[in-house]
Amino acid sequence: MSKSLNLFLPAIGGTALVLGGAYGFMARDYGAKTIESLETRVEQSTASAASATEAARAAEAEIARLAAERDEFQAIAAAGGGLTQPAPVAEAVYGLGREALPEEIAAWDVDVLPDGRGLPVGSGDVWTGEELFVDQCAACHGDFAEGSGNWPVLAGGFGTLADEDPVKTVGSYWPYLSTSWDYINRSMPFGAAGTLSADETYAIVAYILYSNDMVDDDFVLSNETFFEIEMPNADGFVIDDRAETEYSIWRAEPCMTGCKDSVEITMHASVVDVTPEEEGMEEEAMHSEEPAAEDATGDAEVVEASVDPALIDAGKGVFRQCQSCHEVGEGASDRTGPQLNGLLGRTIGSIDGFRYSNSFKDAAEAGETWTTEALEAFLTDPRGAMSGTKMAYRGLSDPADITAVLAYIESIGAE
Amino acid sequence: MDEFAKTSRRAFLRGSAAVAAGTVAGQTAAQGAPDPAITELQDWASYLGVGVDETPYGLPIKFETDVVRRNVAWLTASPISSINFTPIHALEGTITPQGCAFERHHSGAIELSKDDYRLMINGLVDRPLVFTYADLERLPRENHVYFCECAANTGMEWAGAQLNGAQFTHGMIHNMEYTGVPLRTLLAEAGLDATGDLADKWVYVEGADASSNGRSIPMEKALDDVLVAFKANGEALRMEHGYPVRLVVPGWEGNMWVKWLRRIEVTDAATESREETSKYTDVHENGVARKWTWVMDAKSVITSPSPQMPITHGPGPLVVSGLAWSGHGKITRVDVSIDGGVTWQTARLGKQGDTKALTRFYLDMDWDGSEMLMQARAMDDTGYVQPTKDQLREMRGENSVYHNNCIQTWFVNEEGVAENVEVS
Numbered sequence: 001m002s003k004s005l006n007l008f009l010p011a012i013g014g015t016a017l018v019l020g021g022a023y024g025f026m027a028r029d030y031g032a033k034t035i036e037s038l039e040t041r042v043e044q045s046t047a048s049a050a051s052a053t054e055a056a057r058a059a060e061a062e063i064a065r066l067a068a069e070r071d072e073f074q075a076i077a078a079a080g081g082g083l084t085q086p087a088p089v090a091e092a093v094y095g096l097g098r099e100a101l102p103e104e105i106a107a108w109d110v111d112v113l114p115d116g117r118g119l120p121v122g123s124g125d126v127w128t129g130e131e132l133f134v135d136q137c138a139a140c141h142g143d144f145a146e147g148s149g150n151w152p153v154l155a156g157g158f159g160t161l162a163d164e165d166p167v168k169t170v171g172s173y174w175p176y177l178s179t180s181w182d183y184i185n186r187s188m189p190f191g192a193a194g195t196l197s198a199d200e201t202y203a204i205v206a207y208i209l210y211s212n213d214m215v216d217d218d219f220v221l222s223n224e225t226f227f228e229i230e231m232p233n234a235d236g237f238v239i240d241d242r243a244e245t246e247y248s249i250w251r252a253e254p255c256m257t258g259c260k261d262s263v264e265i266t267m268h269a270s271v272v273d274v275t276p277e278e279e280g281m282e283e284e285a286m287h288s289e290e291p292a293a294e295d296a297t298g299d300a301e302v303v304e305a306s307v308d309p310a311l312i313d314a315g316k317g318v319f320r321q322c323q324s325c326h327e328v329g330e331g332a333s334d335r336t337g338p339q340l341n342g343l344l345g346r347t348i349g350s351i352d353g354f355r356y357s358n359s360f361k362d363a364a365e366a367g368e369t370w371t372t373e374a375l376e377a378f379l380t381d382p383r384g385a386m387s388g389t390k391m392a393y394r395g396l397s398d399p400a401d402i403t404a405v406l407a408y409i410e411s412i413g414a415e
Numbered sequence: 416m417d418e419f420a421k422t423s424r425r426a427f428l429r430g431s432a433a434v435a436a437g438t439v440a441g442q443t444a445a446q447g448a449p450d451p452a453i454t455e456l457q458d459w460a461s462y463l464g465v466g467v468d469e470t471p472y473g474l475p476i477k478f479e480t481d482v483v484r485r486n487v488a489w490l491t492a493s494p495i496s497s498i499n500f501t502p503i504h505a506l507e508g509t510i511t512p513q514g515c516a517f518e519r520h521h522s523g524a525i526e527l528s529k530d531d532y533r534l535m536i537n538g539l540v541d542r543p544l545v546f547t548y549a550d551l552e553r554l555p556r557e558n559h560v561y562f563c564e565c566a567a568n569t570g571m572e573w574a575g576a577q578l579n580g581a582q583f584t585h586g587m588i589h590n591m592e593y594t595g596v597p598l599r600t601l602l603a604e605a606g607l608d609a610t611g612d613l614a615d616k617w618v619y620v621e622g623a624d625a626s627s628n629g630r631s632i633p634m635e636k637a638l639d640d641v642l643v644a645f646k647a648n649g650e651a652l653r654m655e656h657g658y659p660v661r662l663v664v665p666g667w668e669g670n671m672w673v674k675w676l677r678r679i680e681v682t683d684a685a686t687e688s689r690e691e692t693s694k695y696t697d698v699h700e701n702g703v704a705r706k707w708t709w710v711m712d713a714k715s716v717i718t719s720p721s722p723q724m725p726i727t728h729g730p731g732p733l734v735v736s737g738l739a740w741s742g743h744g745k746i747t748r749v750d751v752s753i754d755g756g757v758t759w760q761t762a763r764l765g766k767q768g769d770t771k772a773l774t775r776f777y778l779d780m781d782w783d784g785s786e787m788l789m790q791a792r793a794m795d796d797t798g799y800v801q802p803t804k805d806q807l808r809e810m811r812g813e814n815s816v817y818h819n820n821c822i823q824t825w826f827v828n829e830e831g832v833a834e835n836v837e838v839s
């Protein structure tokens with residue numbers, strides 16, 4: 001902005017001076033009677049020239065002022081501020097968004113605070129809770145909330161917080177009962193969040209408290225008995241005190257030379273050896289081998305027609321959605337879900353030791369087997385096809401994905 | 416053997432001797448025989464390449480397939496509720512490409528469209544409001560670069576050197592340029608007259624996914640620099656980072672950067688949700704836990720050389736490259752040691768540090784081929800100096816899981832191979 005003014009203002013001043021001079025010269029050729037008036041006009045034009053000079057001087061001053069202002073802006077900009085401004089906050093609101101309706105707030109604002117605000121009216125007892133827990137939670141958290149695999153342990157662990165390996169459970173660690181009610185109600189069961197009624201949530205929380213020996217087996221948790229529960233570790237927390245305990249020490253000029261007498265390696269990560277292999281590197285190696293593989297198939301006789309490798313490959317991709325609960329292939333074992341080797345043609349619900357839901361047990365008793373059609377129906381709508389299934393999965397909407405994933409399971413897990 | 420052949424053979428022998436010597440001495444080898452990469456007509460210099468209609472949205476070239484996020488399967492029960500790691504060892508500069516920026520989900524990444532997106536503001540406000548995505552696009556927006564670090568970054572290293580790679584020890588971090596609406600603008604829109612004294616108020620922020628991850632943020636921070644962001648690095652957020660809208664809480668632990676943000680409630684108390692009580696609290700040696708440890712303290716790591724980035728060129732000029740950051744403000748200085756912390760030299764910052772954003776640092780050295788114990792130590796504009804692991808353990812014990820911002824040590828042997836170690 002100031003740069004363009006710099007160029008423009010002197011040009012105006014110069015033009016005014018030239019015009020004034022030309023006007024004065026022309027005036028001398030007129031008759032005497034007009035001289036007076038012409039002289040007046042010459043005076044005027046001289047005056048106007050003078051005033052133009054003055055205007056030019058003023059303009060120069062303005063230029064100097066703008067240049068100074070520009071320098072100031074540039075200095076501020078160089079310092080990182082200046083023309084960059086935070087987005088304005090309007091005095092008056094923009095009027096965007098619409099009023100939230102009470103029903104909408106009720107649907108979403110369901111969190112529960114430590115003082116019990118947000119708890120709905122309701123109740124549930126320990127035994128109802130156990131039934132719900134075994135059915136809906138135990139696959140990950142164990143029958144007695146003792147945890148399974150890497151899934152969270154919910155019970156026990158009392159007195160371990162200062163140990164080498166603390167066991168942080170609802171009983172041993174969680175400071176507020178509201179947190180478990182709120183979390184289970186909103187975010188559990190894993191894969192079917194938001195499906196528990198208030199009474200069911202009360203019952204499950206009652207069972208978890210029972211598993212932690214915090215209540216007796218006849219306990220009924222409700223929006224009223226909620227306040228009777230004292231959490232053992234309620235006082236086990238301090239608010240962040242790093243500013244006092246650490247920053248005061250670690251805000252000092254650091255040592256630069258002779259900071260230690262000697263240095264020894266005390267531990268090697270390679271000894272622990274828990275770092276994953278470089279998957280990407282393997283993939284790269286596979287890429288570079290691809291041309292050779294193509295040549296090989298090109299030269300070979302056409303082999304017996306089999307399942308399209310691309311389909312199996314696509315199925316492997318789809319199976320990523322399954323593999324957190326199911327294993328398939330050599331050495332596959334049951335996890336949250338049963339292993340899937342020999343799935344096609346296998347009797348439904350037939351893996352020894354796996355705890356199936358009732359619809360699977362019924363199918364097993366009836367001797368039903370997994371056909372392609374049955375699997376397609378189940379994978380399209382798990383809960384529709386096998387009512388009460390514990391499989392927390394929404395299903396595959398694309399039939400092509402189902403075909404692919406079944407091809408993959410068959411290819412790797414055939415027996 | 417004719418004269419030409421003899422000359423060629425001598426030249427070839429000379430050439431290989433020079434290459435061998437070069438490998439040992441680390442000096443640029445004189446090229447004996449002409450390099451066929453230059454003298455022979457290459458396919459790519461003759462045949463045609465790929466057309467502009469081939470790749471509407473591009474991925475990195477196939478030679479870079481190792482620069483990917485990785486996860487550590489044994490860390491968690493399921494990849495659906497888990498974390499992966501940014502390949503920081505293989506990246507340069509400071510901006511993390513979205514496609515390899517770490518992910519952390521509690522119930523998996525969800526597909527939530529802009530059309531289906533709603534953001535509710537309720538609680539102690541004058542007017543509870545619902546915004547659509549289109550509404551957010553009509554409010555004044557800002558652009559800022561910030562790092563997002565999971566509080567558990569380096570958490571596996573409390574008890575000792577464990578994972579062998581900067582990606583695994585320090586890769587729960589990314590750094591992007593966010594475009595979004597300041598949270599204070601949205602709060603003003605809902606009106607804070609009904610809120611009363613702002614000093615003891617909070618906002619509870621919650622995601623739309625099945626985990627409904629929620630965190631409480633003090634009003635002071637909410638009105639300061641928190642952004643409701645809908646773009647990163649110039650394009651829409653990725654699904655795994657909260658498309659279409661996530662919260663950006665500069666300098667504070669990643670768990671608070673709620674993805675798929677659906678609700679903001681002004682409250683008079685912390686909600687004490689699962690993620691701010693049972694998780695993201697730091698148990699100390701005496702069994703007492705710190706809570707509300709929101710700020711990520713100053714930290715740094717040498718990204719190369721590192722276990723996944725060995726020195727392959729032998730002695731001679733070596734670029735030591737690393738990252739430093741602080742949730743308190745700007746990185747002002749990074750020191751590097753190659754002798755395990757006995758002596759330190761001040762590194763060169765790639766660019767003046769930005770507040771609560773990654774800063775790149777370099778040490779341009781002449782490696783003599785001897786063993787090194789490489790460390791970096793960050794300082795921020797509050798004067799805070801990144802502590803050693805021993806200093807942290809003395810203060811907190813080994814069980815705090817979160818907020819491990821210790822000085823990292825890489826042992827580099829004479830072959831240039833690097834390993835994660837701990838030193839006395």
